[in-house]
Amino acid sequence: MPARPAAASDPTVRYRLRLRELHDFAGQWAALGRPYRPGPAGLVGVEYDPPGLVGIEFELWAQPPRRWRMRRIKDVPGNAVERDDRFVDGDRWYWAQPEDAVEYGDATDGAPPTFRHLFQPETLLTHCAVTAAGSGQHIGRPADIAIARPRPDVPPNRLGHWGQGAEEYEMHIDRATGIVLRSAARHHGAIFHLDEVIDMEVNPDLPAGVFSPPFGPLDVLHRRGETGPGILTTPSRARRRAQQHGFDLLLPQPLPPGAVLRVWHRPPIEPSRRYEMLVQVDLPSGRNVVLFQHAAHPGSPMLVNRTCVEVTGTADAEEVQEIIRRLTPPGPPVTS
Incomplete structure (x- = not known):
């Protein structure tokens, strides 16, 4: 594959992305070789495991590598959109959740997911055998396509953001920015986890205060690890x-x-x-x-x-x- 630009290396570049995360819970269990037991779902905002590939949508403002703001804007069919607003600024992060709970922490606590892995494809590729699979387009942007197959010695949880247990990942990597525009995790040929960008702007005008948490007097903050x-x-x-x-x-x-x-x-x-x-x-x-x-x-x-x-x-x-x-x-x- 041709050399790619490092999306998270230039702090002067800003991005606005709309993203979709899709997940098949039964497929995830199968990929991990475990029996499927429907129950509370792992996808934020999904109360119980629904069948098939379902997902939610987010809006992300990013100024890598330090500043990230992501909010949920669309839920699975039948679910109302509840508050899910995430802020990361260097070592400090906040996660505003439904009602008035706001979890916070620092780098040692582990910040909430904000699709930062899509800006760092090397976090997957360095653990895989990679095959170039040509080129194409996604959302009208030229992209290089790669197939990444995890090495046998790599534990599935190391690739958690990309979909644990996949036999292969198909990635569309934006040629201009290096951002992964689409990543599909497959088991026995079927997709069980899919991250995809559905809209993208580079260096858009920033809304005032987009990276500043707008908490009010009734928000209740608690550090990760403490009981909220x-x-x-x-x-x-x-x-x-x-x-x-x-x-x-x-x-x-x-x-x-x-x-x-x-x-x-x-x-x-x-x-x-x-x-x-x-x-x-x-x-x-x-x-x-x-x-x-x-x-x-x-x-x-x-x-x-x-x-x-x-x-x-x-x-x-x-x-x-x-x-x-x-x-x-x-x-x-x-x-x-």
């Missing part, structure tokens, strides 16, 4: 869920003037872990009171009948006392 706030729910649903798990949800009633109440339920990530509710009261002062609630256990410092309450947040002592006094049923006094 959970799944946003309504107070009535939260009360029913709490009762099902052996405790009574305590809510401040009535709320102080100007305060905002939010409730999350937090299913345990392991069977041995407890089920929790998180109640947060955002106060007009800009501070908040956070109440972790779960089923009673011996030794809890704050216990109301069968509910344990752990208080945290940024509010001062007087604001915390006011929220505790308003709990229904009445909560205990706070001594520290």
Whole structure:
């Protein structure tokens, strides 16, 4: 194949891409030599494994190698598009997810996927035997076509972004930029994972603040590896869920003037872990009171009948006392 330009080597070049990611979950399991068990899907925004090759679409703004912004703009048929907005700026990254959860981290945590592998075809080609397969066009752009077959000593997870377990990958590499415009992972001749660019601009005008995370006061940030706030729910649903798990949800009633109440339920990530509710009261002062609630256990410092309450947040002592006094049923006094 002819020498290719390095797409991620010139920090003065900007890109806007619209991309499609398609995945066949049954085909992926077959490629890995494992029995197929339908269940929660691995594709962001897909709740359960649908049959066949299905996918979602993204818009990507990129200024390689440091700055990336990607948001989901189209879901699989029948699914509403939920918030999925990803920002990478050097070592720091943010991932704004549905409702108000925002995960963040640094390079050591592993940034969320933003199709950066398409700007770095060498992350696949160096692990494969590569055969030139002529030339063609994709989205009207001249491209070199390559067939890449993984070497026997390469573990499938090393090629995860490209589709694990493929016998071969067919790549259309943009002749002008070096970006992979289309990558198809095949097993027994059938495509089970496909990444493709469906629109592309080089050096477009940048929208104001495109690389700046536009988080608001109600966004809840948590570092990767920490437990996030959970799944946003309504107070009535939260009360029913709490009762099902052996405790009574305590809510401040009535709320102080100007305060905002939010409730999350937090299913345990392991069977041995407890089920929790998180109640947060955002106060007009800009501070908040956070109440972790779960089923009673011996030794809890704050216990109301069968509910344990752990208080945290940024509010001062007087604001915390006011929220505790308003709990229904009445909560205990706070001594520290």
